[in-house]
Amino acid sequence: MTILRRWTLQLVRRDGRRVRSLSLSRARLLLSVAGTIIGLAGLGFLGGFLTASRAESRRVLELEAEVATLEGERERTNRLAGRLNELEEDFGLLQDAVTSGRPAESPPVNVVLGGGVEIRSRTSAEAATPAWPLTQRGFITRHFGSRPADSREGHTGLDIAVSTGSYVRAIQAGRVEAAGEDPIYGKFLRIAHADGLTSLYGHNAWLFAAAGDAVERLEVIALTGNTGRSSAPHLHLELARNGVLLDPLSLVADHSGRDSTGAPAERQPE
Template structure:
């Protein structure tokens, strides 16, 4: 590119030549100058116009500032919405913790009034004092850190409560597996121990409790467990055996009809059979036995207990019998 410069005082015309690189540099310089000029005009003129209330310029500046405030307000709302969502999630976790705490306290035997005493505010009255130190308003980052810390603590406490509740349920299930419920409502006709055999009149060990009842009377499971067998035995007649785990087995003998089959799960109080007089029996009754590791024990000790095995299984002994 060439530029010709002519003047009356000059003897000849001057010629200025520019290449593409020089033109590009000149254009960039012009853009920089215009940007700097526009910035100067904005700060020197528009801001002054906004402060002094110039008719046209102040309205333009007000629109620009309003747009900036709108963007800033939208950003704050988005952050507050995210914070509100986190707080809502924490509140839901705290509600679940409160419900779980009530269940766990009930299983552990903690009374509601004891919980109220633990959470009650300190009693008013008495001497109080100390310097007043006003709390500083936390920043957004501090709030985020606090929410994150509380969320982690809530998760940890939830896991802890779940573990404690699981252990307490295990203890409760263990007690439910102990045969301490009467299999039949009625008096005991013959207890555990030596007696005169009704057929031979000789002294013999009676290995259970006899419950006299009419044929067809319902027989209930003394505890939850798994049906071990439902076979016919020459001495016991129609015999039902229920395995309660930990070496505990209950027997229901001389039944007229068995209502469950081997492998069935039964719960405490479920009707599992009906009274009869099958096998070695002189009349309709239920012969009820409790065995620990195959050794007959006195069922009366279990029926009189409160859910715990009333003796050390390691010391269980005695004469085996039917």
């Protein structure tokens, strides 16, 4: 014999005028309690899930901000790397220009490129006399005033054949009047000296001085090359006083064509 236990739940209004009775069986009560527990657990899980979602959303936003910052840093790094590559290429060109074509027995020159001065004891007479413009042995291929058979104009200066990358020196102290590139002279420098004298150095591969720079006697100002209207590497030296062209061999100290070691430079027939 099964005895069913039932509970009666009475709900009474505060004023006592109305009473409601609810009859509950044991099974129904248990189901209600279980449902309440499950509902509360579901609400707790949902609340935790919503809290975790909000935290995850904030973390995603923080990560996106970090990614944007890193992208900006990467772009700046790429720009810096590109600039570094350009500087390395420029340095490589300068290094190649300095080292290419120079014989192993080339005499040492005590200079600092781009503004240095060769330091050596010399008399005041030496300092006032225009010096030979090269440290390398060269060949005089064209003299001042020489004229090819197909030309009516005489040569305006002195052409000295020498390997590319040889040191070009200022023949005398002065200030650079012009520096740049010309269709005829190629990369050139023109220096104004005392007493209205000017010197021009043409067909260079590299220039170490710019317009307005002060230079000293025997300071390295360029490297020889084959730029402009030129058929082979050489230096074109052109001198003028007050606008009148002069024969460089009549003024330079080593007018015999001696190089820095004292050996005479060889000459080729015109």
